[in-house]
Structure formats: structure tokens, C-alpha cells
Amino acid sequence: MTTTRNPGLEDAAELRSGPKSSVGQRLLSGGTVLALVLLIIFFFAMRPDVFLTFTNVRNILYQVAILAIIAGAQTIVMVVGDFDLSVAATSALAGAVAASLMLAGMPVALAILIAIIVGTLIGLANGLLVAYLNLSAFVATLATLTSVTGLAFLVTNGTTLFNLPAEFNVLGQGRFLEVPLPVFIAVAISVILWFVLRYTTVGRRWYATGGNAEVSRLSGVNVRMSRLTAFTVAGAVAAIGGILLAARLGSASAVQGEDNLLFSVAAVFLGMTVVRSGAANIVGTMVGVAIIGVMSNGLNILGVNAYVQQVVTGLIIIAAVTLSSFKNRER
Template identity: 85%
Template sequence: MTTTRNPGLEDVTDVRAVPRRSVGQSLLASGTVLALVLLIIFFFAMRPDVFLSFTNVRNILYQVAILAIIAGAQTIVMVVGDFDLSVAATAALAGSVAASLMLGGVPVMVAILAGLAVGLLIGLVNGALVAYLNLSAFVATLATLTSVTGLAFLVTGGTTLFKMPAEFDNLGQGRILQIPFPVFIAIAISLVLWAVLRFTTLGRRWYATGGNVEVSRLSGVNVRRVRLLAFTIAGLVSAFGGILLAARLGSASAVQGSDNLLFAVAAVFLGMTVARSGAANIPGTMVGVAIIGVMSNGLNILGVNSYVQQVVTGLIIIAAVTLSSLRTRER
């Protein structure tokens, strides 16, 4: 094990510095990427005229752009060893608040900022409950999920909001070089989150806290503040994803994008098998997002029943958790 010394962070164990991979670790890590490659080859073989066409690849990227943002938010929380069940609900409420304000005549930018503020507040509440009141992250965010969903129904009146300004819809439906805006935004957010985790002191503190809370505390890390920041940023990023989803669909509802929670969790667990440390990480999460996107798109192209797709989704989640568990044992 090595230690990383930074101003204000002394003798914190660098959880990313681990011994050389065993054969089992290498197989698990490469297996996730290999699974993605095999999926692409399989669906291309089944529908070579469609699957890898520019239009379909663009559709896949468009479909997973919001999921990539939500999964990025979940990754931040899981890096510190916690869990956030409210990311999808936060996204739905943020989108609903922004849409409701715009329909009430509020300028688009002000409405978007209000939606982001909602996500920030929810993240702060989650962080305070977990870091300062010592509640279980699962219990705290489950309670938040329920409350936030109720608030979203109140904001929308239990209906679907639509007919937002064209300026707002263009944020989710516009294109640059035939590539939808959400794809570029998702890439930008993912790169920012990756840079924070990889190159900043805050990122190293997050990893250190996720690796060993007690050692981090004894090394001078303000663990409570670090966990609070993780949940707060996750809430903000989730809100951005929800607002972008509302713009993409041209509508907002209390249950919009609810499936993104399970998909995000699966993506993060799949991504944990890619990292050498076995910890949550942005590049690995994006591989997981790609697997889910390719699988969903491929099954749709093949005309597979939507109920069968739900079964497959469940199996993906089981496989993701199992692989992550095996990866942890290999450490």
C-alpha cells in the first residue's frame, strides 16, 4: 500500500494503489469490456443492415445520455461507500419544477437554475441525514425517494406537463453535426466528474473515505464534510439529468425516468469490475452504461417483447452485483 500526501490530507491511504492483479482479477476486469464487445458483435451479426449504422449508433448514444448523467451521480456517492436511492426521483422533481415554472411564465434560464437548486437541496438533505445524523444511506435515501416523489406529484398535479418554450426543448432535442446536444452534455459532465475523482484532493478524499472511513478520519480527513459534498454533488448532477430529460421529451412528470435508478446502479456495479481497485469509477460506469444501452437497443431491433427485456434487465443487475462481489473478493 502507498500513501498520498497533499495539503490538508496527510497519510491518507490511496485505495487505488493496490497489488498487481491476479489472473482472476484480470479476467473479471477484461470480462466486462469483453461482454460489451461480444454484445456489439452479436447484434451486428443479427442485424448487420441496422445495428452499426450511423443513425442507430446515434440513437444508442441519445438513449443513454441521461442514464450516463444519473449513473455519474450514483458513482460519486458509491465512491465514498454510500448509496443513493433518490437520484432518479431527484431528477424527476427537478425536471418537474423547471417545467412548472416555465409554464407559469418564468424565464427558461431562471427555471433551470431553480431545478438545479432543488437537486442541490435534496443532496444536502441526504448528506446531512447520512453524514451528520448517522442514518443508514439506504434508509435515508429511501425516505427521501418517497418524499421527493410525493413532491413531484404535487408540483405536476399528477399530470404530465408539456408545451414548454422551444428554447428549452432545443436543449434536449437540438443537434450539432447531427449529434444530439444531450450526448455532448453527458460527455462533458462525465469528463468533469472523472477529472474531479482522478486529479483533485477532494476526489482522493472521497476514495480514501470509501476505502476506510476510520483510517481517513484518523488521517485528518473531515469525513462528514466529504460525505456531505458527495451527496450534494450527486443531487446537483441528478437534477441536471432530469432537466435535460424533460427537455428531450418535451414534457415532465413525477415518474419520468424512474427506471434510471436501477440502470444506474447496474452500470456502477459493472464499472467496479473494470477498475484495478475494485472501487466505483467513472470510466467503468460508462462501460456499464454502454452495455445497458447496447442491450436495450439490440433487443428492440430484434423485436423482443418488452416484458422479456425487463427479465434481461434484472439478470444484468444480478450479474453486475455478482461480478462486483467477486471482484472485491479477489482484492
């Protein structure tokens, strides 16, 4: 009987007890977390009066909440060994659809539901192109990115949609216990995705597919369906992120949150170094999101030029991919 290596189960066991590994492997695995700690220490040393105050920590969480959701969507796709360039565009279209429907008089709840369905359908289309038409995930989602962005411009007529209902805006601007609601929603979605990936059959099949699609197929896993469901769920999650972003800003546009694509990729790659298998995982992704959030907030506090921040972001992406490559060589 052929057995399938299951990165999800291995990562789960590792996160509970920790692997017996060489010093180099341990340093590589702990490097991402260490980088986060060092960033916090550095920015606190530079601005102790501001950086670790409750208000600033709350701002960091608020700033990364949407990114955490988008990065969660990207993580799902990368777990199955694929890549989705359209997550940010999908989120922007979902926000634009919800906004346009509400401005047309549709109830808030129904507009949100339709926007999530739109995101789900985009994910389904990506899954069909990649899993059943055997297109490269890069090419397929690049095409989807272009088409979805065009649809978003059509929905918004190339403008920014304002004057959204107050009951909608509260989703992105409201607070509970002085903490913004998007933070709670991002945590809830992350926990759900973590549970699905770690404890469910669907999650195990996703990890098996990403580990070795052919072996998984021979072991009885429906690889095509696994990839299809991963893209579909990712589309729905990305749509939720876009809806929350529109609620947070109180407006919607076709290019809203476009930076989240690169940031989500960087977060997932950074997170892949946290576990021994080098597989995408939610816990690691959230560490990557935290690094990006802390870095961005700290540089803003220090008054660093926005263009310099773009350079730093590019260097982080290069470092993340390089670390992930080293991790795969250790496997």
C-alpha cells in the same frame, strides 16, 4: 504517521499502465469490457444492416445520455461508500420544477437554475441525514425518494406538463454535427466528474472515505464533510439529468425516468469490476452504461418483448453485483 490507502490514485495508475495480476484477476477486470464487445458483435451479426449504422449508433448514444448523467451522480455517492435511492426521483422533481416554472412564465435560464438548486438541496438533505445524523444511506435515501416523489406529484398536480418553451426543448432535442446535444452534455459532465475524482483533493478524499472511513478520519480527512459534499454534488448532477430528460421529451411528470435508478445502479456495479480495487469509477460506469444501452437497443431491434427485457435487466444487475463481490474478494 498513519497512511491512507487511496483507491482513486491506484485506479488512475492502473488505468494508465495496468496492474500485474493473476490470470483470474485480469479476466475479471476485462470481463465487463469483453461483455460489451461481445454484445456489439452479437447484435451486429444478427442485424448487420441496422445495428452499426450511424443512425443507430447515434440513437444508442441519445438513449443513454441521460442515464450516463444519472449514473455519474450515483457513482459519486458510491465512491464514498454510500448509496442513493433518490437520484431518479430527484431528476424527475427537477424536471417538473423547471417545467412548471416555465409554464408559469419564468425565463428558461432562471427556471433551470432553480431546478438545479432544488436537486442540490435534496442532495444536501441526504448528506445531512447520512453524514451528520448517522442514518443508514439506504433508509435515508429511501425516505427521501418517497418524499421527493410526493413533491413531484404536487408540483405537476399528478399530470404531465406539456407545451414547454422551444428554447428549452432544444437542449434535449437539438443537434450539433448531427449528434444530439444531450450526448455532448453527458460527455462533458462525465469528463468533469472523472477529472474531479482522479486529480483533485476532493476526489481523493471521497475515495479515501469510501476505502476506509475510520483510517481516513485518523489521517485528517473530514469524513462527514466528504460524504455531505458527495451527496450534494450527486443531487445537482441528477437534477441536470432530469432537466435534460424533460427537454428531450418536451414534457415533465412525477415518474419520469424512474427506471434510471436501477439502470444507474447496474452501471456502477458493472463499472466497479473494471479496476483492480473494485471501487466505483466514472470510466467503468460509462462502460456499464454502454452495455445497458447496447443491450436495450439490440433487443429492441430484434423485436424482443419489453417484459423479457425487464427480466434480462434484472439478470444483469445480479451479474453486476456478483462480479463486484468477486472483485472485492480479490482485493
